[in-house]
Amino acid sequence: ATLVIFAQQLNLGSLLKLGEGELKSGGFRRPSILADAVESLIGAVFLDGGYPAAEQVVLNLFIPYLEKVDRRTLGKDAKTLLQEYLQAQHLALPNYTMLETQGEAHAQLFQVECAIPSLKITTYGKGTSRRNAEQQAALAAYELIGNKK
Known part of the structure; x- marks a missing residue:
């Protein structure tokens, strides 16, 4: 769910190259596809810039989110x-x-x-x-x- 939030914040859905069927079925909004897009983005940064660059992207994405997490409710739906x-x-x-x-x-x-x-x-x-x-x-x-x- 967190990766989907990041994908939405980055507007990744509008940048995805999807097949006609996925486009018609709203694939650019599908949570699994959006989460995969964030993972792919981090992987691309790693391949292009190495571990330090990928680490910085991950920290920039996750730290603001993690600072808002209430530890008492962590992991509970x-x-x-x-x-x-x-x-x-x-x-x-x-x-x-x-x-x-x-x-x-x-x-x-x-x-x-x-x-x-x-x-x-x-x-x-x-x-x-x-x-x-x-x-x-x-x-x-x-x-x-x-x-x-």
């Missing part, structure tokens, strides 16, 4: 963080409900609701998988709770 918070407050866990599935089987978009009745919070998430949509909904709820604290 949104659903886990939300669940741990609710359990610590002795509140019921959220209910996730699939609201909608759009698109053909190979390119579906899911919409999920995350409801926390005890806090009167309902959030929504969309994603290319049910899990991803649930994570988005959980993240929205977790951020909403954080703003209410």
